[in-house]
Amino acid sequence: MSDPPSAELRALAASAWSFRWRVECEAEVRFAALAARLDALSAPAPLADLARRASADERRHAAHCARIAAELGARLPARPPPPSPVAPPGLAEEDAVTYELVAACCVAESVSVAVLTRLLGVAEDPSLRAVLRELATDEVTHARLGWAHLAVAAARGRSAFLGPHLPAMLRGSIDDDLFDAVTPERESSALLALGVLPHAEKRALFVGALEDVIFPGLDGAGVDTGDGRAWLAGVRAAPAG
């Protein structure tokens, strides 16, 4: 049996689960708002229904993340502030909703599914495994919501505008230090047992998700991913900070 994780690793994991709690709280609010906006745009009914369901899922996920963070010693505030819209100003409402759904679902949720799938493959604690499995199942549906909406937008000829926005969308989806070198503790494989990816593995998973899932999916929906791919090549080539 392996040694119990050090206090430092537990603190790192507590920080990661606290961050996830905040992400899930924000997602609950974002999906509820998107459901109302999809209704107002008379989008296909399944999309708004999925967004409403996703909002309820995220509330449940936030509770799981809060519990795990607390077990690891984190103290969480009452509730994070609601998220700001991420679509650039000046877009038509229909395109702004597409931007939000692509950023939240096609990018963030698709990467989350990849992360959860990886964690599920190595987690041994039954309680942690149950949470990861529940979240992974839900996040698949959340990611599909984005790809479904994008397919509708593409069929209406309203997806190509996203191409030039991809660098900003992708830059905003990662931690500032994802492509930087970090402390040895953050690279520890012992973090996996606490439901957290070592830093380099998280980076590799993000790159893999972009190259194998997100860029091909966007290409298929009529979005020119050239700018996004150039952004990725640039951050990968930049010297580690």
Added chain:
Amino acid sequence: MSETFRPNLGKLLRVLVAGGIALVGGAATRAEETPNPPTQGSGGEKAPQPDKEAQKKADEKAKADKKKADEKKKAEQSKKDAQPEGGGVKGW
């Protein structure tokens, strides 16, 4: 790690993207099948033959219109460049 995990990511492309498209397959197809509005001159009628003077005027007008469109496009691009860019959503 990435080498061993990438085949699973390939499967995700089908699970997420194709699965998502399947959710609204009908809606996407319906939107695709919506015909474009008919364009002028698509009714099969023969356009009148312009004389040379009219042709010259039309060419000049087209040139002026193109210049105006180019300037408008340039102005829009400058406006776009000045606008704050969008952001992203963080996940796990």
